[in-house]
Amino acid sequence: MNWIVYLLLVLSMYSCASSQKDDNLDFEFDSISNEDFKVIEEVPYREHEDVFEEVEINDDSLVKESMARVPEPKLIVVENKVSNVISKGISLCYRKQFEMAFEIFDKTYFEFKNHPSYWNQIGTCYFLKGETKKAFLYYNKARDLNPNYVPAINNHGVIYQQEGDHYKALKVYEKASKLNSFVLTPLFNIGQLYLRYGFAEKAKDIFKSLLNKNPSDVDALNGIAMSYFLLGNVSTAVVYWQKISSESQEEPYIGLNYAVALKMSGKKQEAVSVFDKVNDNKLGQLANYYKKVKNYIGVQ
DSSP, X not given: OHXXXXXXXXXXXXXXXXXXXXXXXXXXXXXXXXXXXXXXXXXXXOGGGGSOTTSOOTTOTTTTTOGGGSOHHHHHHHHHHXXXXXXXXXXXXXXXXXXXXXXXXXXXXXXXXXXXXXXXXXXXXXXXXXXXXXXHHHHXXXXXXXXXXXXXXXXXXXXXXXXXXXXXXXXXXXXXXXXOTTOOHXXXXXXXXXXXXXXXXXXXXXXXXXXXXXXXOHHHHHHHHHHHHHTTOHHHHHHHHHTSOHHHHTSHHHHHHHHHHHHHTTOHHHHHHHXXXXXXXXXXXXXXXXXXXXXXXXXX
């Protein structure tokens, strides 16, 4: 992206300084045609292009709002099918193919430079690279074009949350949610923060509203299950965890808590069964918790 800004700056400098003719210059024009001077038409901005229409919702009601919700096999499908080149670029970013992604963004600059979604996705690409300061600037650029652009506002909140400023993140998520109640991602993020700080009743109401929109959403089911669990209603929590597919129960952040709830409900064998299916290759920061759950359940 930087080379475009630099090139435009250089061109403007030379155009201002080119009034004096130099007869000693000898240029080769044979390879230049009218096509080289063809103006690239800008693509009109349409808000519906900010979602990924080719992706099936299934058990994730947020997948059309954030490519982060799409597992890698689906990302490959999106990259091949989606007609919106912005979506193709961000798909590559989530697969860590940043060089290819930025090539797409560079080539489409003149077509999409006035699209807030374009700058928002470039910001997300930098965020995925770990360059949060650049990401923040590009999200700001999206908001320069549209101060109420919810995805960029929400992504500012994600950066605040990553930096540990959860109060500021919460306020930003709340602002994004109020601006557009039909966008679900900020609401989900609010629910997660409520759970983190033990506001289980508030979190429960949020995840219940998400389930009203998509009863099979995995993270909403897990969120409401955790809410009931924290409220001491373990049996209801188990009911919601049971609604999650076996494949999703293999995720440590779901399966471990579900196993604990089953053990607390006196269902040791079921707890062991769920625990054994947890993918221990994806534990990450949950490695110590995994060991504690294993000891609590009594797995040999």
